[in-house]
Amino acid sequence: MKRNVSKWCNMVSFVLLICFVVKTVMDYGKYSSTLNSAPFEVWILVNAIYLLLPALVIFLVGVFIKKKRES
Secondary structure, three states: OHHHHHHHHHHHHHHHHHHHHHHHHHHHHHOOOOOOOOOHHHHHHHHHHHHHHHHHHHHHHHHHHHHHHHO
């Protein structure tokens, strides 16, 4: 069972990573420097907080579960 949990954690992390890339590309298509006061890097940072940070946490949980199972 724990083997499946670590695989699911890895898959969810990968999906969140793909979502980050897609969302950032879509935001770039909508971004206009004349209409937005914030630079595009701020949008990337917000996407990273919402998508990459949870992906990292879930990935680390999966690694922790896998290491705990092996020992």
